[in-house]
Amino acid sequence: MRATTPPRRLRVAVIAPLRYPISQPHAGGLESSVWNQVRTLRARGHHVLLCAVAGSDFLEGGPAEFTLPPVVWDDEAEATDTTYPAGYLDRALPALDRALTWIAEHADELDVVENHCLHGLPLSRAGDLGVPVVSTLHTPALPDLLEHHARGPEPRSRFLAVSEHTAREWSAAGIESLVLPNGVDTDRWPLGPGGDDLVWTGRLVPEKGAHLAVQAARRTGRKLVLAGRVGDVGWFRREVEPLLDSQVRWVGELPQQELAALVGRSACALVTPVWEEPFGLVVAEALSVGTPVAAFDTGGVAEVVGSSVGAGLVPMGDAASLGRVAEALAVRAAETPGLRARIRRDAVERLSLDHRSSVLEQLYAALPASPVRDGVPA
Numbered sequence: 487m488r489a490t491t492p493p494r495r496l497r498v499a500v501i502a503p504l505r506y507p508i509s510q511p512h513a514g515g516l517e518s519s520v521w522n523q524v525r526t527l528r529a530r531g532h533h534v535l536l537c538a539v540a541g542s543d544f545l546e547g548g549p550a551e552f553t554l555p556p557v558v559w560d561d562e563a564e565a566t567d568t569t570y571p572a573g574y575l576d577r578a579l580p581a582l583d584r585a586l587t588w589i590a591e592h593a594d595e596l597d598v599v600e601n602h603c604l605h606g607l608p609l610s611r612a613g614d615l616g617v618p619v620v621s622t623l624h625t626p627a628l629p630d631l632l633e634h635h636a637r638g639p640e641p642r643s644r645f646l647a648v649s650e651h652t653a654r655e656w657s658a659a660g661i662e663s664l665v666l667p668n669g670v671d672t673d674r675w676p677l678g679p680g681g682d683d684l685v686w687t688g689r690l691v692p693e694k695g696a697h698l699a700v701q702a703a704r705r706t707g708r709k710l711v712l713a714g715r716v717g718d719v720g721w722f723r724r725e726v727e728p729l730l731d732s733q734v735r736w737v738g739e740l741p742q743q744e745l746a747a748l749v750g751r752s753a754c755a756l757v758t759p760v761w762e763e764p765f766g767l768v769v770a771e772a773l774s775v776g777t778p779v780a781a782f783d784t785g786g787v788a789e790v791v792g793s794s795v796g797a798g799l800v801p802m803g804d805a806a807s808l809g810r811v812a813e814a815l816a817v818r819a820a821e822t823p824g825l826r827a828r829i830r831r832d833a834v835e836r837l838s839l840d841h842r843s844s845v846l847e848q849l850y851a852a853l854p855a856s857p858v859r860d861g862v863p864a
Contacts, residue, residue: 494851496532499589499617500524500600501608504578505557505570507541511739513715514567514689515767516624518742519668520602526671526843537585539578551588554581567691567717582607590615598850601643606634613639618853622666623647624764627659635661644853648765649786655762664849667789668765669842672834674742675774678750680819680826683709684812685752685777687745687768690726690736691717695758695782698805700729702756702780705809708816710756712736713748750775753816757781760802766790773797773833776826778815780808792836796829 500520506513508521520536524544527534536544537552545553555577559565570578586608589599593616601608601621609631612619621643635642645663647653653663684706686699696712703710710733716722730736740748749755755772756779763785770790772779781787783799791797796819798811819825 494847496527496847496850497595497597498527498532498534498600498850499552499596499598500534500536501582501585501603502536502538502542503602503604504539504554504582505567506539507543507556508536508538509541509543510741511715511745512742514717515668515765516602516604518767519624522669522671522839523600523843523846526839527846530843530847532847537582549585549588551581551585554578554585563719565717565719567689579605579607583611586611586615589617593617598853604628604631606630606632609643610634610638612643613641619643620850620853621645623652623656623661623663626652626762626764627656627661632659632661646849649789651762651786651789652764666842666845666849667837668767668770669839670767670770670774670833670837671839672774672830672837675746675771676750677827677830678747678752678775678777680753680777681751682753683711684754684756684816685711685713685749685772686756686758687713687749687771688757689717690714690722692721692725693759693761695760695803697725697729698758698760698782698803698808699756700726700734701805702758702809702812703734705806706813706816708753708813710734711748711752713738713740713745715739746771746775749777752777753820754778754780754812756808756812757787758805758808759784759787761785763787769797770833770837773829774837776819776830778812778819778829780812780815782808790837792832794829794832796825796832 502508502520512518524534524536535548539554539556559571596617599617599619646666647663648668653665684703688694749772755777766787769779778796780798782802784802800807
């Protein structure tokens with residue numbers, strides 16, 4: 487990422503998801519996207535405040551109201567990415583409401599609120615903040631978000647979607663959005679040398695299908711390295727841990743630099759979502775380092791793959807076909823001089839974070855001032 491001079495200095499409040507800190511190692515693709523978005527916008531000269539749980543980066547200098555309660559599990563065996571500890575929302579939602587009230591009381595100090603929260607409260611309050619709100623759709627259409635948006639006063643939030651697939655899902659539920667794919671800081675994901683082993687990265691949860699990556703890898707005879715945070719301890723212990731051996735290793739969570747190095751020295755990345763994946767950041771990251779990708783064709787994955795010469799798609803759940811495609815890609819990349827560099831060039835052109843940030847700057851600069859802030863009836 488290169489610092490640049492922005493066309494106009496923007497004042498942005500970013501609302502992160504509840505649950506995990508916005509810090510490294512990133513809990514998942516959503517947290518990584520928010521972390522990189524804040525860092526990049528600041529590097530481009532904008533004034534950016536982050537509202538996120540305690541332990542997040544970028545909270546220094548912000549209002550105390552923007553530090554939200556973290557999730558703490560009494561028993562780690564109960565931890566999942568889809569539930570909260572008993573009583574957590576009773577603490578977190580009032581704290582989030584106070585943060586939104588701070589925004590409303592300081593509306594003249596902000597140009598836009600960038601909302602990534604997966605709870606609907608920012609949507610139901612968007613109309614009374616006095617600042618335009620732009621919410622990014624990172625998930626399938628969630629009933630809670632739809633209900634909060636519908637009952638909020640005008641002017642309601644505007645929406646961005648991370649893929650055409652996600653935009654279509656939300657459009658069917660009555661929400662229209664502009665498609666702006668997630669981006670990768672391609673300077674932090676540099677061209678790698680490749681290698682012999684396969685790699686799988688991401689959250690270790692049922693919908694990411696790591697156990698199917700193991701099946702595919704065994705068909706190739708290559709070793710597989712799994713890297714990522716366990717987001718469902720029970721599932722991991724039942725479905726993945728018994729598969730670990732001398733051929734399949736789990737290296738846990740890795741800082742971004744180590745993760746990029748691991749993917750860059752791999753023969754092929756396996757991407758195995760078994761749900762309608764809204765985007766697929768791990769695809770973009772692998773292509774950025776020049777590593778071929780063999781992936782299940784589901785949700786927005788095909789959009790991230792695009793016309794890359796270094797990727798192959800198979801039907802979701804077909805581990806046998808995934809193994810065959812992965813082996814073919816690995817052999818081709820090893821035997822074709824310059825192929826990894828071509829894979830990276832395409833990724834830089836289509837999926838760079840700098841490109842996404844430039845589009846965001848234009849969008850935010852063009853937003854009309856909030857009628858609430860200007861004292862004009864909505």
